Amino acid sequence: MQNLTTTMSNSTRCAACKSLRRRCSQDCVLAPYFPANNPQRFACVHRIYGASNVTKILEKLPVESRSDAADCMTFEASSRIQDPVYGSTQTIFKLQQQIVQTQYEIAKVQAELAMHNAQQQMHQIQQQQDHQNQNHLLGQSSLMNVNSAASEQEEEFHYLDQQQLGGFYH
Amino acid sequence: MGGSSPCASCKLLRRRCAKDCIFAPYFPPDDPHKFSIVHKVFGASNVSKMLQELPVHQRADAVSSLVYEATARMRDPVYGCVGAISYLQNQVSQLQMQLAVAQAEILCIQMQQEPTLPTNQIDPVDKKSLLLSATNVNNIPQYLGFASSSSVIQDPLKRESLWT
Numbered sequence A: 001m002q003n004l005t006t007t008m009s010n011s012t013r014c015a016a017c018k019s020l021r022r023r024c025s026q027d028c029v030l031a032p033y034f035p036a037n038n039p040q041r042f043a044c045v046h047r048i049y050g051a052s053n054v055t056k057i058l059e060k061l062p063v064e065s066r067s068d069a070a071d072c073m074t075f076e077a078s079s080r081i082q083d084p085v086y087g088s089t090q091t092i093f094k095l096q097q098q099i100v101q102t103q104y105e106i107a108k109v110q111a112e113l114a115m116h117n118a119q120q121q122m123h124q125i126q127q128q129q130d131h132q133n134q135n136h137l138l139g140q141s142s143l144m145n146v147n148s149a150a151s152e153q154e155e156e157f158h159y160l161d162q163q164q165l166g167g168f169y170h
Numbered sequence B: 001m002g003g004s005s006p007c008a009s010c011k012l013l014r015r016r017c018a019k020d021c022i023f024a025p026y027f028p029p030d031d032p033h034k035f036s037i038v039h040k041v042f043g044a045s046n047v048s049k050m051l052q053e054l055p056v057h058q059r060a061d062a063v064s065s066l067v068y069e070a071t072a073r074m075r076d077p078v079y080g081c082v083g084a085i086s087y088l089q090n091q092v093s094q095l096q097m098q099l100a101v102a103q104a105e106i107l108c109i110q111m112q113q114e115p116t117l118p119t120n121q122i123d124p125v126d127k128k129s130l131l132l133s134a135t136n137v138n139n140i141p142q143y144l145g146f147a148s149s150s151s152v153i154q155d156p157l158k159r160e161s162l163w164t
Helices: A002-006 A015-020 A039-048 A051-059 A063-082 A089-169 B008-013 B032-041 B044-052 B056-075 B080-113 B124-134
Strands: none
Touching: A015 A039, A015 A051, A039 A051, A039 A063, A039 B044, A051 A063, A051 B032, A063 B080, A089 B056, A089 B080, B008 B032, B032 B044, B032 B056, B044 B056, B056 B080
């Protein structure tokens, strides 16, 4: 009876202890992260890191961080199994390439935008200049009208004056 | 081993460095730290098994990627390389959003310049839908949803100069 309370039976050993063919104690470090229903997960990690290294790494971490750490090591181990040369660094490399490519495309589009804005500004400046020229011309022509009207009036007055004078002298 | 000194791995493991030592070409004695990190994370026997399974011309790259992963794990004991991947994925997402915004702006300008369109201004609602359609964030493969960590990223990985 004592054995059952202190150790887990064969059927409730974690995947790690099952694989290592050892007793799975209640305080087994690996048990929470390598359940018996997923033997592949531990097999992956054991193949790349080894059970003792995984245990050492997890033991050094606070309990609340161990689940994430186990998941990350599982991911890296399975990446390494799929790609024995580059492992998860292949993913890093591809992402870095993607970043460079996207930055290049952004620069291209921003250059195009800058060109459009510059063209628009030039167009506006041109429009303003045309408007100013028009106003100038209008101003000149109205000035001419005023001048010609003024000189006509002057002639009229002069004629009238002469008439009057003429009338006076006669 | 004659007059030549043992490789870094045999030095650390305190054993005789044979002529055909599998570690010797990749862990020279002048860089003990390199093997120390790899041994700490993966273990010498696991590294030896991994190298033995590879053709000789691929072993140098394999060692370099193992050193990179081990270094990442030492710097960030919880997330390791995965933290770096997550960080880079976030960067890619942000940049792709930026690109989508810029492309939507170009599209707006082009549509404004179209002579057949009756209005000069595009409705803000249409602008939003243009932006959404130009966004291709959903096409990014999301490897993981872990907390991102930039502490692992140092120099960008370059295939040519990565493995120094």
